Amino acid sequence: VQLQAYGGGSVQAGGSLRLSCAASGRTASVYRMGWFRQAPGKEREFVSAWSGGSTYYADSVKGRSAISRDNAKNMMYLQMNSLVPEDTAVYYCAAGAFSGAFGGSYSNLDGYNYWGQGTLVTVSS
Numbered sequence: 001v002q003l004q005a006y007g008g009g010s011v012q013a014g015g016s017l018r019l020s021c022a023a024s025g026r027t028a029s030v031y032r033m034g035w036f037r038q039a040p041g042k043e044r045e046f047v048s049a050w051s052g053g054s055t056y057y058a059d060s061v062k063g064r065s066a067i068s069r070d071n072a073k074n075m076m077y078l079q080m081n082s083l084v085p086e087d088t089a090v091y092y093c094a095a096g097a098f099s100g101a102f103g104g105s106y107s108n109l110d111g112y113n114y115w116g117q118g119t120l121v122t123v124s125s
Helices: none
Strands: 001-005 009-012 017-024 030-038 046-052 055-056 065-070 075-080 088-097 119-125
Touching: 001 088, 017 030, 017 088, 017 119, 030 075, 046 065, 046 075, 055 065
Parallel strands: 009 119
Antiparallel strands: 001 017, 017 075, 030 046, 030 088, 046 055, 065 075, 088 119
16 A cells, blocks of 8 residues: 655645545555654654544644545545644654554554655644
8 A cells, every 4th residue: 555645835823734645556455544743853643543434633633624535536635724833744644454553543653554755734823
């Protein structure tokens, strides 16, 4: 499974962005997809996920973000609104596929065994 994230950019606080993640390869094996982010000097952290037919959000983005998928196009999206400078980070899309990460959690890195390259989001005040 190959993943490619895009859609990042520079926005002012209060603005919106929609991140996209294109999946290719053996996508029928994917049972979980998610978004993580990594700010400079910080560890990669969970943002949002689809897993087991449900969607999940980190408290930091809940209420102002929405994850969605288009299975026909093998795409995943993250709509982010009311952006704040603390949202500045490199955003990664990830997938759990086959059985490699089935025992992991949707909110942890161990819940995913495929990662795309990141896309940078910069929010200025």
